Amino acid sequence: MNFDFLSxxxxxxxxxxxxxxxxxxxxxxxxLILGTVLAAMRVAPIALMRTFSTGYxxxxxxxxxxxxxxxxxxxxxxxxGVKLATREAGVNPQAFLDTQNFRLAVLGLVxxxxxFVSEAIRSGINTVPPGQAEAARAIGLKFTQVLTIIVMPxxxxxxxxxxxxxxxxxxxxxxxxxxxxxxxxALLMGELMENESDKFTAVFLVTALGxxxxxxxxxxILGWVARRAAVSR
Amino acid sequence: xxxxxxxxxxxxxxxxSRFRIVLIAAGAVAVALVAGACGSSSTGxxxxxxxTSAAAPAxxxxxxxxxxxxxxxxxxxxxxSKVLANAKAGKLxxxxxxxxxxxxxKNPDGSFTGFDVEVAKYVAKHLGVPESGxxxxxxxxAEREGLIERGEVAYIVATYSITDTRKQKxxxxxxxxxxxxxxxxxxxxxxxxxxxxxxxxxLCSVTGSTPAQKVKEKxxxxxxLQEFGTYSECVEALKTGxxxxxxxxxxxxxxxxxxxxxxxxxxxxxxxxxNYGIGLKKGDTAGTASVNDAIKKMIADGSWKKALxxxxxxxxYTIPTPPTIS
Numbered sequence: 001m002n003f004d005f006l007s008x009x010x011x012x013x014x015x016x017x018x019x020x021x022x023x024x025x026x027x028x029x030x031x032l033i034l035g036t037v038l039a040a041m042r043v044a045p046i047a048l049m050r051t052f053s054t055g056y057x058x059x060x061x062x063x064x065x066x067x068x069x070x071x072x073x074x075x076x077x078x079x080x081g082v083k084l085a086t087r088e089a090g091v092n093p094q095a096f097l098d099t100q101n102f103r104l105a106v107l108g109l110v111x112x113x114x115x116f117v118s119e120a121i122r123s124g125i126n127t128v129p130p131g132q133a134e135a136a137r138a139i140g141l142k143f144t145q146v147l148t149i150i151v152m153p154x155x156x157x158x159x160x161x162x163x164x165x166x167x168x169x170x171x172x173x174x175x176x177x178x179x180x181x182x183x184x185x186a187l188l189m190g191e192l193m194e195n196e197s198d199k200f201t202a203v204f205l206v207t208a209l210g211x212x213x214x215x216x217x218x219x220x221i222l223g224w225v226a227r228r229a230a231v232s233r
Numbered sequence: 234x235x236x237x238x239x240x241x242x243x244x245x246x247x248x249x250s251r252f253r254i255v256l257i258a259a260g261a262v263a264v265a266l267v268a269g270a271c272g273s274s275s276t277g278x279x280x281x282x283x284x285t286s287a288a289a290p291a292x293x294x295x296x297x298x299x300x301x302x303x304x305x306x307x308x309x310x311x312x313x314s315k316v317l318a319n320a321k322a323g324k325l326x327x328x329x330x331x332x333x334x335x336x337x338x339k340n341p342d343g344s345f346t347g348f349d350v351e352v353a354k355y356v357a358k359h360l361g362v363p364e365s366g367x368x369x370x371x372x373x374x375a376e377r378e379g380l381i382e383r384g385e386v387a388y389i390v391a392t393y394s395i396t397d398t399r400k401q402k403x404x405x406x407x408x409x410x411x412x413x414x415x416x417x418x419x420x421x422x423x424x425x426x427x428x429x430x431x432x433x434x435x436l437c438s439v440t441g442s443t444p445a446q447k448v449k450e451k452x453x454x455x456x457x458l459q460e461f462g463t464y465s466e467c468v469e470a471l472k473t474g475x476x477x478x479x480x481x482x483x484x485x486x487x488x489x490x491x492x493x494x495x496x497x498x499x500x501x502x503x504x505x506x507x508n509y510g511i512g513l514k515k516g517d518t519a520g521t522a523s524v525n526d527a528i529k530k531m532i533a534d535g536s537w538k539k540a541l542x543x544x545x546x547x548x549x550y551t552i553p554t555p556p557t558i559s
Contacts, residue, residue, distance in 0.1 A: 078473045094457035181460035197378050
């Protein structure tokens with residue numbers, strides 16, 4: 001098998017996978033925050049918050065990710081004119097375009113992945129015995145205090161393993177960002193397949209290996225952390 | 234309280250030292266990644282100009298050919314040509330594009346129209362297969378070589394540019410048409426008159442496609458490149474003004490312009506030659522010769538011009554002089 005495209009300076013393989021890592025990193029942080037908020041709203045004492053969170057999760061997680069990402073570019077940016085980067089006049093707009101597409105992709109990934117994070121955390125909340133929340137309320141803690149001091153710390157420790165699965169799925173889902181032209185690993189693979197069509201198998205193997213190298217440690221490390229942090233009952 | 238407190242203290246007692254190891258390891262990985270990315274991107278910027286698109290591989294041992302023994306031999310006897318054998322049986326599976334107006338388009342009723350379709354039909358007729366014996370199959374750009382190698386199609390007529398890399402895997406009949414890479418802009422646009430006037434503008438093309446890469450290589454310093462999955466998305470973005478121009482072969486652009494009359498225009502400065510060929514199985518010399526005969530006949534008897542006028546003509550595309558077949 002011929003792997004000589006690896007040393008061709010035309011193809012920035014490290015750069016492409018670095019963009020994949022960055023996409024995963026920012027989307028993971030964003031969806032952890034939004035997912036936690038959604039999960040908290042799901043158990044909130046206010047009915048409107050519960051309804052909103054339930055509706056959001058059930059609608060968004062059932063929309064294909066490709067559709068969400070393309071909607072970010074075609075509807076949010078193209079039709080509604082929402083800009084997440086500033087375009088300076090007289091400068092090559094490539095930098096603007098790259099930042100804009102990157103941020104649109106992160107936004108789309110956050111909106112999508114947070115629904116799965118929210119459901120994982122909600123299942124973690126369910127592992128905390130209701131008696132603890134009742135006891136906390138009985139000693140006079142407010143809802144936010146019950147949530148942040150008693151319930152969430154235990155809930156998070158229970159859901160590290162499921163969240164690792166979500167993170168692995170997110171890493172692979174970043175390939176969808178190539179649909180709006182973010183220069184990550186899948187876009188480079190498309191380019192390689194067009195130019196080096198005689199090295200189809202080699203291109204596939206390299207890309208697959210890259211993703212395994214990225215995701216395997218996530219599973220191993222977080223699996224280990226999950227075992228260490230598990231609440232013993 | 235009773236359940237969480239003991240495990241909490243155990244957690245505090247055990248975690249810090251091990252966490253530190255994990256953090257150090259993670260930090261090392263991150264540093265290595267940053268260094269790797271910086272190193273390769275700087276070398277990439279320095280030497281991109283020296284490499285050209287015609288980076289033909291020196292070693293040609295395609296991965297797929299070992300499993301397809303008939304593809305390796307170049308001296309295939311006339312009787313062994315799969316295309317001709319299939320044609321004799323009265324049935325041909327032909328690969329075309331289904332999403333390019335004017336060239337290869339699947340209609341809502343399931344029929345196919347376009348210039349590529351007309352060429353495919355004419356070649357089939359020349360080989361002795363009636364229209365009812367042709368089965369059209371969608372062949373996306375990236376899948377074309379594979380479809381031919383695995384023998385899933387007899388031949389492919391799908392805006393298939395003849396290139397050296399592709400010649401390593403398939404045989405080409407033709408060219409039956411010569412297209413030129415061009416720019417599509419809004420009808421009221423006056424400041425874009427060619428690729429050299431694109432400085433500071435945003436250009437749109439399909440992800441990983443050859444036209445996009447060509448622009449990247451030749452004009453990347455001045456032009457920003459937006460890549461989408463399909464040309465329809467590019468045309469939509471051109472409509473709203475988030476991109477300034479769309480680039481690919483002029484005959485394809487003309488088809489899109491014809492779909493929304495009055496909105497767009499072609500700049501009309503072709504800046505490359507794309508020779509569209511008919512892809513056949515590698516080594517099928519007899520089949521390639523028959524296909525070439527068919528194309529020659531189609532040009533000579535006037536059906537070539539008639540087919541172009543009927544399919545591409547309505548978009549306002551000037552019918553060019555037919556190509557010469559080597």
